[in-house]
Amino acid sequence: MPRFGKKYRKAVEGIDLTQRFSVEEAVEKSLAASFAKFDETVDVAIGLGVDPKYSDQMVRGAVSLPHGLGKTVRVAVFCKGEKQAEARAAGADSVGAEDLVAQVKEGWLEFDAAVATPDVMALVGQIGRVLGPRGLMPNAKTGTVTFDVATAVKELKAGRVDFKVDKAGVLHAPLGKVSFGPEKVLGNLKALIDAVNRLKPSAAKGTYMKSIAVSTTMGPGFKVDMGQLKKFIEG
Secondary structure (H helix, E strand, O other), X not given: OOOOOHHHHHHOOOOOOOOEEOHHHHHHHHHHOOOXXXXXXXXXXXXXXXXXXXXXXXXXXXXXXXXXXXXXXXEEEEOOOHHHHHHHHOOOOEEEOHHHHHHHHOOOOXXXXXXXXXXXXXXXXXXXXXXXXXOOOXXXXXXXXXXXXXXXXXXXXXXXXXXXXXXXOEEEEEEEEHHHOHHHHHHHXXXXXXXXXXXXXXXXXXXXXXXXXXXXXOOOOEEEOHHHHHHHHHO
């Protein structure tokens, strides 16, 4: 039997965690159940009806959340020439090419997201084994391999979220902070759901969006009644 701390047990007291709620109720209950002394992150887990072992059923993309994430995002940009000045002007925290790759090889990883121009991807490939497992590898599908470095940096700084379905067919993503309140969290969730729906693989059969659960960093997960999802999307 899993054991939970006193604060967790108090937060879920009187709550049936097997019950399903409307999207709005799930978010509100999740925020109300947060108990940590720090401003917890609100997360969502979306179960998709796909089999990620097949490349034509992989769901991967990015979305700019309308209310951001409530945290400072450090962005590194791998580029050369005039693109370096563009990246710095857009607010990039670290900019370089061979020198930046060399720093990463030496163990430096003081950034939360990375952008690269297509002409330096051969260089960035040298540190793929370092960046990949940490979710930091630039990727064209998420808009982080681009010559438009200024836009990419600004979007990442503003709260763009990269997402990818895992081996179990579940997609995890942050929605902001508890301090945002229900309205902003719901706005971010709607933007994410819209983006995931647009990426539905043609090879996916049956129900695409099968389950949704909302939770905070330390709190319990609240399940969504999927029968009410359409109302939320169209509302």
